[in-house]
Amino acid sequence: MQGRYLPAVVTLVAGLVASIICLVKKISIIKSLTIVLIVLIIFLILGLIARKIIVYTLNEKTVDSEKDDSKTDTNENPEHENDTEES
Numbered sequence: 001m002q003g004r005y006l007p008a009v010v011t012l013v014a015g016l017v018a019s020i021i022c023l024v025k026k027i028s029i030i031k032s033l034t035i036v037l038i039v040l041i042i043f044l045i046l047g048l049i050a051r052k053i054i055v056y057t058l059n060e061k062t063v064d065s066e067k068d069d070s071k072t073d074t075n076e077n078p079e080h081e082n083d084t085e086e087s
Contacts, residue, residue: 003054007047014043 018039022032 003051006051006054007044010047010050011040011044015040 015036018036019032022035027035
């Protein structure tokens with residue numbers, strides 16, 4: 001579920017910016033719609049790529065932190081082993 005809405009948000013913001021620029025520059029409606037369509041497609045693809053990268057990175061960090069947790073658990077056990085050996 002991480003980054004689920006990222007592509008949609010990126011696409012909508014890019015479409016809004018493209019629409020505003022087309023309105024300010026007074027570009028014809030057909031050309032304006034073509035530009036906005038192209039912008040939406042490009043930024044949808046970029047948003048999907050960004051989501052994959054973010055999810056991959058977050059999953060790697062989770063795996064690394066789990067490995068670190070297991071290492072700290074094994075470091076705590078030798079202290080208890082020494083107590084049993086001395087008895």
